[in-house]
Amino acid sequence: MASSTPLNAAxxxxxxxxxAVCVAVAALTILDLSKVNVGLPSIEKSLGAGSSELQIIVSGYALAFGLALVPSGxxxxxxSRKVMFVVGLSAFTVASALCAIAPNIQILLIARILQGVAAGVQMPQVLGLVQQLFQGEERGRAxxxxxxxxxxxxxxxxTLGGLLIAVGGETDGxxxxxxxxxxxxxxxLVFALRLLPRTQPHQPGPRNLDLVGILLxxxxxxxxxxxxxxxTGGPDDSPLRWxxxxxxxxxxxxxxxxxxxxxxAGKSPAIHFSLFSLGSYRNGLLLATAYFAAIPAIFLxxxxxxxxxxxxxxxxxxMVSISFALTSAIASLIGGRLVGRYGRALVVLGLVIAFCGFVLVLLAAVLPPAGWSIWLMAAAMAVAGAGGGLVISPNQTLTLAEIPVTEGGVAGSMAQVGQRVGTAMGVAAASSIFFSTLYREGPGNADNVSVYHDGFRNAFxxxxxxxxxxxxIGVVDxxxxKRAVEEPEDDAGDSDTAPAVPTADPAGAEQ
Structure with missing residues (x-):
């Protein structure tokens, strides 16, 4: 492989x-996975959308996102990661404008799918560039x-979605x-054209694109x-979809x-299956898939x-989620610095804290009076956020620690595919149970808060x-x-703090 050392010129x-440019664009992309949730009732009133259309607005974006990740990565x-980044960002901006001016639900759905594709084009470039620009402890901080x-x-x-709807009104906000x-x-886009690196390391040999593999x-x-x-959880769901x-x-x-x-045949496939032989990558990907199946569904x-x-x-x-955002941000920064010392144990601790915090969110929602619920839920979200911050960034670092820089984009995109698949599964499962509970208990009882308590509890x-x-998964990993540390002759170097590194790419290691 070509040298994977970060750009000397940088x-x-x-x-x-x-x-900073990469992270800002990633944040803009992820925002559209959560802020639009708040706008669903407004879209329903404005364009007469049904439950199926609303589900496509949320999960369809994740579907298109997931489909574009691997070929783009x-x-x-x-x-060129820079070229793909610019293409994806440009398309995302145009698709967002089309969503904003959509005169009916059909146009909005098409534009939303295009927006998801554009997000899937740019996100793997972000992860690939982080792999390319940093290594060692600096990569953990990044x-x-x-x-x-x-x-x-x-x-x-x-919260941002709610503020924008308050400014624009319930109909068109x-x-x-x-x-x-x-x-x-x-x-x-202006900053990306100026600041992103123009060159990157490549594997030696022909740069073939496995179109058949990508299509399959x-x-x-x-x-x-x-x-x-x-x-959707409605009575019209066809069992044939399975x-x-x-x-x-x-x-x-x-x-x-x-x-x-x-x-x-000596060609470079769309996915190198050898990546999945790395326990750190395989388990990190599975853990992220399960975690991201839960979190977007919880916010929805x-x-x-x-x-x-x-x-x-x-x-x-x-605004209930602000406390989650604040504690998650602080914990993520701390986690990025501690992951090299504590490794997977840090992620396991974060999941335990997050689980306890979300249990408190559920209790705060269904037990106290409505006037108290929103405040107690916000407090519980702070606990869950503290745990969540110790999951995302440390797990990302551990997942990509052993990945060669030349494979950073496709490895990162597979991790993102897992997250988007998880999001679609989690949102579908949780929302369908929520709405099916309302359909079952709601007739003649639609204004009863206990119906929503039941729906929320069952889905939660x-x-x-x-x-x-x-x-x-975290405990298994x-x-x-720990066994690898105790038996180095069986799995040399595959430890929590010093993951094994492919010999062909020594600079691709985390440590």
């Missing part, structure tokens, strides 16, 4: 400036800041959710996510067979419960279960790492 200041690795920013964007999104991306996107992987992701995107999972199984078998044949449930169940305006429903159990799944 001074410390230049590298951090480029990093591969193109960035093979040719991912700490990245995690803090993403945590703030995820949690502050509902949702349009400001998309308009805000336009000037910010243009500004970020895209078909696998699409057929897996689609039935979850189509799940047959798409059979198509997914067929596509996965074809994809694996093609990739092995392609690699055996919270805003729906507070707005529709307890009758709070969007701005107040969104799903998200808590997903966090426990992430915790179980922690045990694996």
């Amino acid at each position: 001074s410390g200041r230049a590298r951090w400036q480029a990093f 591969r193109l960035g690795d093979l040719y 991912f700490g800041m990245f995690g803090a920013t993403i945590g703030v964007a995820t949690a502050f999104g509902p 949702w349009r400001l959710l998309f308009w805000m991306n336009v000037p910010l996107g243009i500004l970020a 992987l895209g078909a696998s992701v699409f057929s897996f996510m689609l039935p979850f995107v189509l799940t 047959f798409w999972l059979l198509g997914c199984a067929v596509c996965v078998v074809l994809f694996v067979a093609w990739e092995r044949r392609y690699a055996a 449930l919270t805003t729906l419960f507070l707005q529709e169940g307890l009758g709070f305006p969007p701005v107040f429903a969104g 159990f799903v998200t808590l279960g997903l966090i426990l799944v992430a915790l179980a 922690l045990v694996r790492r």
Whole structure:
């Protein structure tokens, strides 16, 4: 492989400036996963959207996001991350403008899907550039800041969405959710053209693009996510949608067979399966998938419960997550500095704290009077945020620690695919249980707060279960790492604080 040393021409200041651009754009992208949730009731009133259309606005964005990640990450690795970053950011800005001016729900859905594709183009370039620009302890600090920013964007999104709707009005305030991306996107584009590095390390040999492999992987992701995107919890949900999972199984078998044949021919496949032989990468990806299946669903449930169940305006429903954002940002910065010392144990601790915090959120929602619930939920969110901040950035660092820099984009994009798949699954499962409870108990009883208590509680159990799944994966990986330390002859170097490094790319290590 080519040398993976960060660009010699990039001074410390230049590298951090480029990093700031990357993180700002990543935050803008992630904001659209959470801030739009608050605007769903407004979109429903303004454009007459039904539950299926509202589900596509949320999960369809994640679906399109996930489909674009791997081919975009591969193109960035093979040719130019800067070019792909600029293309994705430009398309995201244009798609946001189309969403803002959409005259009907059909145009909004199309523009929203295009926005998701554009987000999927630019996000793997962010992770690839971080891998390219930093190494060692500096990379841990960078991912700490990245995690803090993403945590703030995820949690502050509902608050920002509520404020924009308050400014624009309940009917058309949702349009400001998309308009805000336009000037910010243009500004970020100017800085990206000036500050992002022009060159990057490449693998030696021909730069072939595995189009068949990419198409098969895209078909696998699409057929897996689609039935979850189509799940609303309403009486019109067709059980036939689950047959798409059979198509997914067929596509996965074809994809694996093609990739092995392609690699055996001496060509570079879309995904190097050797990446999944790295325990740090494999377990980190699975943990992130389970965690991100829970978190967006929790924020969606919270805003729906507070707005529709307890009758709070969007701005107040969104403000509940501010405490999560603040504590998550602080914990992410701390976690980025401590991950080199404590490794996976730090992530496990964060998951335990997050689980306890979200249990408190559930209790605060269903036990006290409505007037107290919103305040107690905000306090509980602060506890959950402190745990969440110790999960995202340390797990990101550990997941990519052993990945060669030349594979940073595609490895990061696969991690993002897992997160988007998790988001679609978690949002579909939680929202369908929430709405199905309302459909079942709501007739003749729609104004009864207890109905929303039941819906929120039943759906929230799903998200808590997903966090426990992430915790179980973290514990398994922690045990694996400790055994590797105790038996170095069986798994040399695969420890919590000094992960093994592929010999072909010694600079790709975290430590």
